[in-house]
Amino acid sequence: DAGVTQSPTHLIKTRGQQVTLRCSPISGHKSVSWYQQVLGQGPQFIFQYYEKEERGRGNFPDRFSARQFPNYSSELNVNALLLGDSALYLCASSRNPGYGYTFGSGTRLTVV
Amino acid sequence: KNEVEQSPQNLTAQEGEFITINCSYSVGISALHWLQQHPGGGIVSLFMLSSGKKKHGRLIATINIQEKHSSLHITASHPRDSAVYICAVRTNSGGGADGLTFGKGTHLIIQP
Numbered sequence A: 001d002a003g004v005t006q007s008p009t010h011l012i013k014t015r016g017q018q019v020t021l022r023c024s025p026i027s028g029h030k031s032v033s034w035y036q037q038v039l040g041q042g043p044q045f046i047f048q049y050y051e052k053e054e055r056g057r058g059n060f061p062d063r064f065s066a067r068q069f070p071n072y073s074s075e076l077n078v079n080a081l082l083l084g085d086s087a088l089y090l091c092a093s094s095r096n097p098g099y100g101y102t103f104g105s106g107t108r109l110t111v112v
Numbered sequence B: 001k002n003e004v005e006q007s008p009q010n011l012t013a014q015e016g017e018f019i020t021i022n023c024s025y026s027v028g029i030s031a032l033h034w035l036q037q038h039p040g041g042g043i044v045s046l047f048m049l050s051s052g053k054k055k056h057g058r059l060i061a062t063i064n065i066q067e068k069h070s071s072l073h074i075t076a077s078h079p080r081d082s083a084v085y086i087c088a089v090r091t092n093s094g095g096g097a098d099g100l101t102f103g104k105g106t107h108l109i110i111q112p
Helices: none
Strands: A005-007 A010-013 A019-024 A031-037 A044-050 A053-057 A064-068 A074-078 A087-094 A107-111 B004-007 B010-014 B019-025 B029-037 B043-049 B052-056 B059-064 B069-074 B083-091 B100-102 B106-111
Touching: A005 A087, A010 A019, A019 A087, A019 A107, A031 A074, A031 B100, A044 A064, A044 A074, A044 B100, A074 A087, B004 B083, B010 B019, B019 B029, B019 B083, B019 B106, B029 B069, B043 B052, B043 B059, B043 B069, B069 B083
Parallel strands: A010 A107, B010 B106
Antiparallel strands: A005 A019, A019 A074, A031 A044, A031 A087, A044 A053, A064 A074, A087 A107, B004 B019, B019 B069, B029 B043, B029 B083, B052 B059, B059 B069, B083 B100, B083 B106
């Protein structure tokens, strides 16, 4: 069974650009969460989706948005990129929000 | 003050030593996770706890709900255990599905 897959693995963008990150959960997992991990820090919660609806949102500006598709895959969009958005973006899936999480390997975004 | 505090931040030990990593939290939780992160970013879920103790191989995790404290122990440590160990909690959100709140991690190095 494939794990949580994220794409792309690495990405370099310029300030002001927009980026879309993708996540495919484990088959049967209906909940997807997104986290931002800045170098040297623990991950910070961005969004959680369950059954295609937003179930939670962390303390991130409106430049960050996400959605979940009927097949439970998810996209994270970041507009008007800032240098400070450079981070590892992690996706985690679970059967539902109360179950254990499986993490993807992350997308490393560098904003220059 | 961070809602999730880990100690120590850094730990270097010799192969074979018994390792203890501590996690304290200040909020009501429904579950606590111990995660392992290797260089490059991939996160592996080790344990999810809501009470008591769990054991998997050389790893043992305990939680004391009343004291809001959890420990991760590694017996007979090995250089391959070198990684960042992260404590994360799922808070009691009163019906909503919030994401995890993470500690900053403990950077463990096991020397041969």
